[in-house]
Amino acid sequence: MEEIKKKVQAFWDRSPCCSRGTSAEAGNREFFEQVDLYKDTFEPFTDKIADYSHWKGKKILEIGVGLGKDFSRFAAKGALATGVDLSEKSLGLTKKRLEIFNLKGNLCLADSENLPFKNNVFDLVFSWGVLHHTPNTQKAIDEAYRCLKQNETVIVMLYNKWSLINFYYFIIRIKMRLIPLFGLKKRRAILAPIEKLSDNELLAALTDGIGNPLSKVYSRKQARKLFSKFKNIEIQAYESKGSGYTKILNSFKILEKYFGWFMVIRAQKGE
Numbered sequence: 001m002e003e004i005k006k007k008v009q010a011f012w013d014r015s016p017c018c019s020r021g022t023s024a025e026a027g028n029r030e031f032f033e034q035v036d037l038y039k040d041t042f043e044p045f046t047d048k049i050a051d052y053s054h055w056k057g058k059k060i061l062e063i064g065v066g067l068g069k070d071f072s073r074f075a076a077k078g079a080l081a082t083g084v085d086l087s088e089k090s091l092g093l094t095k096k097r098l099e100i101f102n103l104k105g106n107l108c109l110a111d112s113e114n115l116p117f118k119n120n121v122f123d124l125v126f127s128w129g130v131l132h133h134t135p136n137t138q139k140a141i142d143e144a145y146r147c148l149k150q151n152e153t154v155i156v157m158l159y160n161k162w163s164l165i166n167f168y169y170f171i172i173r174i175k176m177r178l179i180p181l182f183g184l185k186k187r188r189a190i191l192a193p194i195e196k197l198s199d200n201e202l203l204a205a206l207t208d209g210i211g212n213p214l215s216k217v218y219s220r221k222q223a224r225k226l227f228s229k230f231k232n233i234e235i236q237a238y239e240s241k242g243s244g245y246t247k248i249l250n251s252f253k254i255l256e257k258y259f260g261w262f263m264v265i266r267a268q269k270g271e
Helices: 003-014 029-042 046-050 069-076 088-100 137-147 164-182 185-195 199-208 220-226 245-251 253-259
Strands: 059-063 080-085 106-109 122-128 148-160 230-238 262-269
Touching: 003 088, 029 069, 029 088, 046 069, 059 069, 059 137, 069 080, 069 088, 069 122, 080 088, 088 106, 122 137, 137 148, 137 220, 164 199, 220 230, 220 262, 230 253, 245 253
Parallel strands: 059 080, 059 122, 080 106, 122 148
Antiparallel strands: 148 262, 230 262
């Protein structure tokens, strides 16, 4: 495994996605209920996008199960669910979730760029906020294409380059570079852990926490290129529910559609 993937794996093993949204002991019922409440509060649109019940009796693959919120809902609605993740910690916790809630699903440790499945297997490939954390995102999307049945669906969320939050992150990165120039010792002490990070490393830290080795952002044009093998490509951005700038986007859906942080690509396999 490449060195960067080992770092990605280690980061998500230390800090499974959204585990910071709960104070409960990892792996018990309360833990998963709090994770789901956190996700539902800030990303309530995911249920509609995934449309879990639509996939009853269908073979679905989730790339990057995290703590299993979406995976368990596909399974609960009757999908024949298979999930992969690069994080052993996340897979272990998702397995516990299935046991606690008496759900069935197949889980395995796998790299999104090298999926261990035959061609033309799944009716849906779903991946929420995962493929921008792998070095070769194009290869991962090509793997999703390979594993899909003809004319079936892929739903992928990637971070939106032309979003308000990415502009905010850009401003922060500029400020990080200016602080050392003005000798603000107190501020420099606080920022010491991130002061020496490159722009890409700083973006990764801002998006998912200090220690995150890789996050990427994509424009609509870049996303269409990534999914150029697919047909019927639809792209729409969504913004998390919160305060400040998010309220502005939540109030004006036309702005959210283009400038939200979560860029959702939906397409079908075929020429």
